[in-house]
Amino acid sequence: MxxxxxxxxxxxxxxxxxxxxxxxxxxxxxxxxxxxxxxxxxxxxxxxxKFRGAMSAVTALDPAERERGVIAFSSGNHAQGVALAARLHRIGATIVMPSDAPAQKIDNTRALGAEVVLYDRATEDRDEIGETLAAERGLTLIRPFDxxxxxxxxxxxxxxxxxxxxxxxxxxxxxxxxxxxxxxxxxxxxxxxxxxxxxxxxxxxxxxxxxxxxxxxxxxxxxxxxxxxxxxxxxxxxxxxxxxxxxxxxxxxxxxxxxxxxxxxxxxxxxxxxxxxxxxxxxxxxxxxxxxxxxxxxxxxxxxxxxxxxxxxxxxxxxxxxx
Amino acid sequence: MxxxxxxxxxxxxxxxxxxxxxxxxxxxxxxxxxxxxxxxxxxxxxxxxKFRGAMSAVTALDPAERERGVIAFSSGNHAQGVALAARLHRIGATIVMPSDAPAQKIDNTRALGAEVVLYDRATEDRDEIGETLAAERGLTLIRPFDxxxxxxxxxxxxxxxxxxxxxxxxxxxxxxxxxxxxxxxxxxxxxxxxxxxxxxxxxxxxxxxxxxxxxxxxxxxxxxxxxxxxxxxxxxxxxxxxxxxxxxxxxxxxxxxxxxxxxxxxxxxxxxxxxxxxxxxxxxxxxxxxxxxxxxxxxxxxxxxxxxxxxxxxxxxxxxxxx
Structure with a gap:
């Protein structure tokens, strides 16, 4: 099964x-x-x-859902996996990252075509930002492991x-x-x-x-x-x-x-x-x-x-x- | 051809x-x-x-020739390639190296089972040492490229x-x-x-x-x-x-x-x-x-x-x- x-x-x-x-x-x-x-x-x-799981999740979406784009919370390997999976499908990827993430990781994720949304870990709630964006844009959340x-x-x-x-x-x-x-x-x-x-x-x-x-x-x-x-x-x-x-x-x-x-x-x-x-x-x-x-x-x-x-x-x- | x-x-x-x-x-x-x-x-x-060429040469030898072992002059990648090829055939490999070669390369070649013969670049002739050894032991020379x-x-x-x-x-x-x-x-x-x-x-x-x-x-x-x-x-x-x-x-x-x-x-x-x-x-x-x-x-x-x-x-x- x-x-x-x-x-x-x-x-x-x-x-x-x-x-x-x-x-x-x-x-x-x-x-x-x-x-x-x-x-x-x-x-x-x-x-x-991480690219395996991200690509698996993106390819498993129904086409209409996929077309609206995906969102992920990650400052690391999952972010890049989702960004590349989205790019290969020519759909949008929104990645929510803490503003103090290493500049290189932010740059890499952007270079793969994703929109990076930064938040302040001290004053902002990541999940709230993500939920709002997902609802406004009809994005599907790709969780990193569960x-x-x-x-x-x-x-x-x-x-x-x-x-x-x-x-x-x-x-x-x-x-x-x-x-x-x-x-x-x-x-x-x-x-x-x-x-x-x-x-x-x-x-x-x-x-x-x-x-x-x-x-x-x-x-x-x-x-x-x-x-x-x-x-x-x-x-x-x-x-x-x-x-x-x-x-x-x-x-x-x-x-x-x-x-x-x-x-x-x-x-x-x-x-x-x-x-x-x-x-x-x-x-x-x-x-x-x-x-x-x-x-x-x-x-x-x-x-x-x-x-x-x-x-x-x-x-x-x-x-x-x-x- | x-x-x-x-x-x-x-x-x-x-x-x-x-x-x-x-x-x-x-x-x-x-x-x-x-x-x-x-x-x-x-x-x-x-x-x-280099392992490709070394293995190709060793596998191309006739069995009796191969059994007597091989020799190479190298302080680098060819030495390790020949050593591993010989090891996989359970035959002897003699590698002639300058005594001032990096210790790690000598160690690596020995760890692959080869006998390393060191010579002094200033006072000894590499080719003469190799030819003598090859003649004495019936070894086949594996040249690095030609x-x-x-x-x-x-x-x-x-x-x-x-x-x-x-x-x-x-x-x-x-x-x-x-x-x-x-x-x-x-x-x-x-x-x-x-x-x-x-x-x-x-x-x-x-x-x-x-x-x-x-x-x-x-x-x-x-x-x-x-x-x-x-x-x-x-x-x-x-x-x-x-x-x-x-x-x-x-x-x-x-x-x-x-x-x-x-x-x-x-x-x-x-x-x-x-x-x-x-x-x-x-x-x-x-x-x-x-x-x-x-x-x-x-x-x-x-x-x-x-x-x-x-x-x-x-x-x-x-x-x-x-x-």
């Missing part, structure tokens, strides 16, 4: 979404003590997996993983996934349930922002105490979603928590050994594969590198400290 | 060589003023296209380009290729002659080391005045090869010369827009596509990013100056 919806998303995305390869290096295998395969969604259009068509879109990465693992002769493996609200993790988990029965999805989070790991352990939705102060900003959310959590609770293995320094070290190793650029939040799964081997099962581990939208300054710092 | 030999190499390499994707970004298109497609051979095993099976192996990248261009609906385009001795350029040119008649191979070189560009202009093999002092070390050779030059003279469009700063700027843009790591020598073709648009023809340009084996310090410098 769910698998069919992911397969339908895959059909709609064909030709638009990039089928990212599965990368590996003997040097990383040596560190991890097992075979390590990396799914580099940093190479996806707009630099993260939205079925977004989850199915992210699940297309899981279909590819199942297929690529089979091509490599991998029958059983933990699939480690950087996890914020759980859209990517639950989407991949659903895809693997149908197509990769020996592959087990597992969320990975940065220390101090381990809401999903704690939620899986306690069996109910837990929240983070704070929402800022991490270099892994791309995967910091208050709590797992009401749609994503039940899927993860049913299908995922235990979460793994890594330190920020481990994420930076994984970025430096991905630079040296895979020649890819990963952002800190996108590197936590590779960090878990490399530096927490005792928490992983099996002879092979698959790590998703979920995004690469990192400032040059942060990347230089990672190389300076760990390169 | 040549095409058949490249196709034969492709068959031998299947499953071993990574089929690298074709990447693009609207931000790069805007800079170039035309569509820019990037073939990221930095994502190839060992971080450069070797038919190496050229055919590099040509497999051209077969992929032709196929991927067709998938993208690209009928005519200049294909810009970082060029040292001409193994990759002539291999791709031969593949395109057979499979991509609207695609034209063109070598790109760094300023001061433009032996191929001058050779194509004069019609005879020209040499570089100096062989060191460039960050683009991966593609610095004395002159085009006696096998590669006639192929390039027959099939290639004029060469393009870029500055070292343009290569560094292309590296920073590939970091920001494609999330890939390119070394300076591997970035010259992208630099030509982006910063020398008047020297390129057509609505689409394809640039090969030939390798990503760059020190963290050099990469940080590129980001600091141009990121």
């Amino acid at each position: 769910m698998l069919g919806l992911i397969e339908a998303a895959e059909k709609r995305l064909r030709g638009a979404v990039r089928r990212t390869p599965l990368l590996f290096s003997p040097f990383l295998d040596q560190i991890a003590g097992r075979r390590v395969m990396i799914k580099p969604e940093c190479l996806q259009h707009t630099g993260s997996f 939205e079925p068509q977004v989850i199915y879109g992210q699940g297309t990465a899981g279909l590819e993983i199942a297929e690529q693992a089979a091509e490599e002769g991998i029958e059983t493996a933990d699939v480690l996934i950087p996890c914020g609200g759980g859209g990517l993790t639950s989407g991949i988990a659903l895809a693997l349930e149908g197509r990769g029965p020996g592959l087990r999805a597992r969320p990975v989070e940065p220390e101090g922002f381990d809401d999903v790991t704690r939620s899986l352990a306690s069996g109910r939705i837990e929240r983070n105490d704070r929402l800022s102060g991490s270099l892994c900003d791309a995967i910091i959310t208050p709590s797992p979603g009401t749609r994503t959590f039940p899927v993860m609770a049913r299908l995922c293995g235990p979460g793994i928590v890594v330190t920020e320094d481990e994420a930076l070290r994984a970025m430096a190793l991905a630079f040296a050994r895979l020649k890819i650029v990963i952002e800190p939040g996108g590197a936590v799964a590779l960090a878990a594969a490399l530096f927490h081997p005792s928490q992983v099962e099996g002879g092979t581990v698959i790590a998703v590198a979920s995004g690469g939208n990192v400032d040059a300054g942060v990347f230089r710092m990672a190389l300076e400290r760990f390169g | 040549m095409l058949g030999l490249i196709e034969a190499a492709e068959k031998r390499l299947r499953g071993a060589v990574r089929r690298t994707p074709l990447l693009f970004s609207p931000f790069l298109d805007q800079i170039a003023g035309r569509r820019v497609m990037i073939k990221p051979e930095c994502l190839q095993h060992t971080g450069s296209f 070797e038919p099976q190496v050229i055919y192996g590099q040509g497999t990248a051209g077969l992929e380009i032709a196929e991927q261009a067709a998938e993208e609906g690209i009928e005519t385009a200049d294909v810009l290729i970082p060029c040292g001795g001409g193994g990759l350029t002539s291999g791709i040119a031969l593949a395109l002659e057979g499979r991509g008649p609207g695609l034209r191979a063109r070598p790109v070189e760094p300023e001061g080391f433009d032996d191929v560009t001058r050779s194509l202009a004069s019609g005879r093999i020209e040499r570089n005045d100096r062989l060191s002092g460039s960050l683009c070390d991966a593609i610095i050779t004395p002159s085009p090869g006696t096998r590669t030059f006639p192929v390039m003279a027959r099939l290639c469009g004029p060469g393009i010369v870029v500055t070292e700063d343009e290569a560094l700027r292309a590296m920073a843009l590939a970091f920001a827009r494609l999330k890939i790591v390119i070394e300076p020598g591997g970035a010259v073709a992208l630099a030509a596509a982006l910063f020398h648009p008047s020297q390129v023809e057509g609505g689409t340009v394809i640039a090969v990013a030939s390798g990503g084996n760059v020190d963290a310090g050099v990469f940080r410098m590129a980001l600091e100056r141009f990121g």
Whole structure:
């Protein structure tokens, strides 16, 4: 049922979404003590997996609805995903962003053709602005993760993983996934349930922002105490979603928590050994594969590198400290 | 004829060589003023296209010959390519390197299972050492570029380009290729002659080391005045090869010369827009596509990013100056 919806998303995305390869290096295998395969969604259009879900949601709208345009709240990867999806459909995208978002992210989103509406975090209410705009213009809101068509879109990465693992002769493996609200993790988990029965999805989070790991352990939705102060900003959310959590609770293995320094070290190793650029939040799964081997099962581990939208300054710092 | 030999190499390499994707970004298109497609051979095993040629040469040996092992002279990408090809065949590889080569390159080559034999550039003769070793041990020399099976192996990248261009609906385009001795350029040119008649191979070189560009202009093999002092070390050779030059003279469009700063700027843009790591020598073709648009023809340009084996310090410098 769910698998069919992911397969339908895959059909709609064909030709638009990039089928990212599965990368590996003997040097990383040596560190991890097992075979390590990396799914580099940093190479996806707009630099993260978010384009899959955004494009899935936009293509799933009925034409009249789509024609009126879409709206999203995001200062990050979801914003760029929605902007590009809208551009490819030649429809309008309105992205509501805090006025203190990094200038480069605002510029990138605008350069993809979206209208960026800035609000003041201190004095204005984001949801109110969004609702007013949506009502006035008839826009459809594309939520970042707790939205079925977004989850199915992210699940297309899981279909590819199942297929690529089979091509490599991998029958059983933990699939480690950087996890914020759980859209990517639950989407991949659903895809693997149908197509990769020996592959087990597992969320990975940065220390101090381990809401999903704690939620899986306690069996109910837990929240983070704070929402800022991490270099892994791309995967910091208050709590797992009401749609994503039940899927993860049913299908995922235990979460793994890594330190920020481990994420930076994984970025430096991905630079040296895979020649890819990963952002800190996108590197936590590779960090878990490399530096927490005792928490992983099996002879092979698959790590998703979920995004690469990192400032040059942060990347230089990672190389300076760990390169 | 040549095409058949490249196709034969492709068959031998299947499953071993990574089929690298074709990447693009609207931000790069805007800079170039035309569509820019990037073939990221930095994502190839060992971080450069050199593995293709090395693997082609090793697989083409007769079994008894291969069993005795192979030898190469290289401190760079060719060394790692030969080491990995030998490892995959479980045969010995001897790599002769100058004792002042960067420690990391020596370590990487050893980690891939090769025996590294160091020599003193000032007092010892590399060729003599190599010939003695080869004779004593019955090793086969794998030359870095002026070797038919190496050229055919590099040509497999051209077969992929032709196929991927067709998938993208690209009928005519200049294909810009970082060029040292001409193994990759002539291999791709031969593949395109057979499979991509609207695609034209063109070598790109760094300023001061433009032996191929001058050779194509004069019609005879020209040499570089100096062989060191460039960050683009991966593609610095004395002159085009006696096998590669006639192929390039027959099939290639004029060469393009870029500055070292343009290569560094292309590296920073590939970091920001494609999330890939390119070394300076591997970035010259992208630099030509982006910063020398008047020297390129057509609505689409394809640039090969030939390798990503760059020190963290050099990469940080590129980001600091141009990121």
